[in-house]
Amino acid sequence: MASPTTRPANGSVTLRGIRKTFASTVAVDTVNLEIADGEFFAMLGPSGSGKTTVLRMIAGFEQPTEGTVLLGGVDVTTVPPHRRDVTTVFQDYALFPHMTLRENVEYGLRTRGVTRGERRRRADEALAMVRLDHMAARKPAQLSGGQRQRVALARSLAVRPKVLLLDEPLGALDLKLREEMQVELKAIQRDVGITFVFVTHDQDEALTLSDRLAVFNNGRVEQVGPARSVYEEPANRFVAGFVGTSNILSDAIAQQVVGRSGTWAVRPEKIAVLGDSPAPARATVREATVTEVVYAGASTRVLADVGPVTLTLTSLNTGGVRDVQRGDRIRLAWTDDALHQLTDADPTDRRDTPTEEITA
Amino acid sequence: MTALVPTENLRAGRRPSRRRPAPLGYLLLLPPLAWLFIAYLGSMAVLLVSAFWSVDSFTGQVVRVTTTGNFGAVLHDPLFRTVTLRTVGVALGVTVIDALLAVPLALFMAKVAGPRMRIALMVAVTTPLWASYLVKAYAWRGLLAPNGPLDWITGGHSIGYGLPATVITLSYLWLPYMILPVYAAFARVPSSMWEASADLGATSGTTLRRIAAPLAFPGIAAGSIFTFSLSLGDYIAVQIVGGKSQLLGNVIYGQLVTANDQPLAAALSFVPLVVVLLYLFALRATGTLEQEAR
Numbered sequence: 001m002a003s004p005t006t007r008p009a010n011g012s013v014t015l016r017g018i019r020k021t022f023a024s025t026v027a028v029d030t031v032n033l034e035i036a037d038g039e040f041f042a043m044l045g046p047s048g049s050g051k052t053t054v055l056r057m058i059a060g061f062e063q064p065t066e067g068t069v070l071l072g073g074v075d076v077t078t079v080p081p082h083r084r085d086v087t088t089v090f091q092d093y094a095l096f097p098h099m100t101l102r103e104n105v106e107y108g109l110r111t112r113g114v115t116r117g118e119r120r121r122r123a124d125e126a127l128a129m130v131r132l133d134h135m136a137a138r139k140p141a142q143l144s145g146g147q148r149q150r151v152a153l154a155r156s157l158a159v160r161p162k163v164l165l166l167d168e169p170l171g172a173l174d175l176k177l178r179e180e181m182q183v184e185l186k187a188i189q190r191d192v193g194i195t196f197v198f199v200t201h202d203q204d205e206a207l208t209l210s211d212r213l214a215v216f217n218n219g220r221v222e223q224v225g226p227a228r229s230v231y232e233e234p235a236n237r238f239v240a241g242f243v244g245t246s247n248i249l250s251d252a253i254a255q256q257v258v259g260r261s262g263t264w265a266v267r268p269e270k271i272a273v274l275g276d277s278p279a280p281a282r283a284t285v286r287e288a289t290v291t292e293v294v295y296a297g298a299s300t301r302v303l304a305d306v307g308p309v310t311l312t313l314t315s316l317n318t319g320g321v322r323d324v325q326r327g328d329r330i331r332l333a334w335t336d337d338a339l340h341q342l343t344d345a346d347p348t349d350r351r352d353t354p355t356e357e358i359t360a
Numbered sequence: 361m362t363a364l365v366p367t368e369n370l371r372a373g374r375r376p377s378r379r380r381p382a383p384l385g386y387l388l389l390l391p392p393l394a395w396l397f398i399a400y401l402g403s404m405a406v407l408l409v410s411a412f413w414s415v416d417s418f419t420g421q422v423v424r425v426t427t428t429g430n431f432g433a434v435l436h437d438p439l440f441r442t443v444t445l446r447t448v449g450v451a452l453g454v455t456v457i458d459a460l461l462a463v464p465l466a467l468f469m470a471k472v473a474g475p476r477m478r479i480a481l482m483v484a485v486t487t488p489l490w491a492s493y494l495v496k497a498y499a500w501r502g503l504l505a506p507n508g509p510l511d512w513i514t515g516g517h518s519i520g521y522g523l524p525a526t527v528i529t530l531s532y533l534w535l536p537y538m539i540l541p542v543y544a545a546f547a548r549v550p551s552s553m554w555e556a557s558a559d560l561g562a563t564s565g566t567t568l569r570r571i572a573a574p575l576a577f578p579g580i581a582a583g584s585i586f587t588f589s590l591s592l593g594d595y596i597a598v599q600i601v602g603g604k605s606q607l608l609g610n611v612i613y614g615q616l617v618t619a620n621d622q623p624l625a626a627a628l629s630f631v632p633l634v635v636v637l638l639y640l641f642a643l644r645a646t647g648t649l650e651q652e653a654r
Contacts, residue, residue, distance in 0.1 A: 061555055081558040094556035098574045107570075108560030159560060 010037040010072045011162035011195035013058055018067035020053050020219075027053045028064070029219035035212075037072070037162075040189050040196045044206040045216030046242065051199045054216075055165050058197065060084045072162060082111070087156035088165040091172070093148045095140040101127060101151050102136040108159035126158035127151075129188065146177045153185075157192060166198035170205060182208055203243045207231060215239050237342050240265040247271075247311050248342070256308045258284060263342040268301070270338035271313035273324060274331040283333045290328045304332060411626035420620055430627035440611065444631055447608040450527055451591035455584045457531040458538040462583060463576065466539055470546035471554070485539050493533065497600045500529040504601055521603035529597045534590050538583035545579025546572070581643050588639055592632045608632055
């Protein structure tokens with residue numbers, strides 16, 4: 001029964017010039033990515049940006065129209081999914097409903113011809129890792145969403161793949177559970193030490209979980225890098241708007257507000273409300289009128305009209321900060337470090353982006 | 361956020377008060393229940409009672425004196441036993457043939473065919489249901505006739521009329537009733553299930569055996585209830601293409617109409633009823649019926 005699986009030397013993933021077209025639509029347009037062995041890598045983007053298609057091409061469910069997929073340096077472009085040393089945690093978990101949890105987890109070991117005793121031992125070990133060993137005899141229908149997710153994870157990891165792919169792994173869980181699973185996923189990835197590649201449209205998830213992330217838009221990769229650099233130094237207007245929120249100022253408005261030409265992004269949390277204190281050195285100070293105050297528990301979001309535009313700023317509710325009210329006149333300040341210049345003036349697609357778009 | 365509050369309350373156990381339906385609501389049940397009790401169970405009860413009566417062999421009148429003689433005859437007469445076994449054999453044969461034809465076709469419709477192809481096949485499968493039973497049975501009579509098309513194609517080696525012809529005709533008649541539930545069963549299995557199996561190293565054959573077949577089984581079971589019970593009660597197709605073969609239906613009909621022994625016919629009618637009940641219990645024991653209901 002053992003199928004000859006292509007065993008790559010390590011879990012690195014290389015995509016070279018990947019293109020995928022469905023009929024007349026281009027789903028993925030010339031993507032190049034290098035994912036290192038043992039890396040926790042996120043593919044972030046709005047729906048329809050091509051990230052899931054890329055994931056499916058790594059798994060082998062889709063064939064690229066052009067380009068090469070390498071696993072551990074071995075070309076697997078035409079290798080079918082059952083012979084790739086890669087497993088997937090599906091968005092709907094895809095647990096087999098007629099099998100117990102143990103049988104589900106044993107499934108991949110069975111197809112690989114692992115002996116009965118060994119199979120059982122490894123399945124129980126995998127279930128113990130996700131703390132569900134006491135439920136091994138249950139059927140998936142008897143589990144909660146979070147538990148199903150963990151079984152799917154155990155089933156995929158039991159075969160000890162070189163790369164684990166996760167398709168919107170936490171999308172179906174509610175907020176509390178999602179936060180718990182984020183911590184758990186991170187810990188499991190550290191323990192097993194293999195490459196994790198996951199797809200998400202949730203920028204928080206991508207920032208918290210991944211070592212590095214790729215931002216997808218319209219079938220292209222807009223930016224690749226560690227979470228911090230993608231957030232602090234977005235490559236363009238799309239990234240600045242999709243990953244977190246940005247005040248984007250361009251042309252005449254940039255000239256008026258920040259005193260420079262070009263397109264500039266300022267993160268809302270980097271704009272401070274000055275009390276009566278003097279402005280710090282090398283800071284830009286602007287008078288503004290508060291037009292809206294949105295209290296969000298841990299933080300407060302304030303919209304402030306500085307004349308040509310309205311800026312968004314957020315501040316943590318740590319106490320001691322003067323409350324602002326709608327209609328207040330306040331002084332805003334930001335340092336030069338808070339300004340990040342964007343290279344492209346023309347965003348490709350802004351439909352789903354939370355960009356605080358500013359127009360004259 | 362506020363929009364979430366009502367649903368949250370529902371989930372967190374603050375159940376909506378367990379309202380009794382208004383008394384008027386029960387009126388909705390009246391017509392169907394009346395129909396069920398009077399027309400269906402009532403006629404069954406009359407049938408059961410009349411099975412314990414007998415016929416005066418001289419006058420031909422029904423004698424309303426309770427006797428178990430009819431059931432004795434049904435159980436012990438070798439002719440009835442042979443016909444019962446033959447009928448159950450035909451019903452099982454039809455069911456197996458339909459399952460073998462339906463599974464690949466349903467799988468193709470659900471997982472391989474594109475949307476247009478799927479609709480075309482769906483139309484092809486269901487259209488015969490609109491045609492009269494008799495027309496379809498006579499069509500087979502024509503096909504199987506001596507010197508008919510099948511004889512001509514096979515050079516005189518057609519199976520002709522008889523039991524095999526009956527099985528083929530019934531399989532043809534009931535095939536849509538098997539295809540539709542099996543198709544529904546396959547269609548319900550998300551494609552990620554297939555992908556997950558391949559992802560975990562299974563070949564297509566293994567996926568078919570370990571994932572697709574068990575998941576489609578409730579559909580096959582549901583379809584088999586139709587093919588099995590419809591075949592068990594059929595007595596027309598066998599008259600048209602069965603040659604001299606007799607099935608339970610013909611025997612019952614013969615007792616009722618030709619021999620004018622209504623009580624014996626009634627007792628015989630309980631044979632297919634009991635067989636179908638046994639079949640349903642057997643299916644229930646496999647647990648597939650509950651799975652289907654879910």
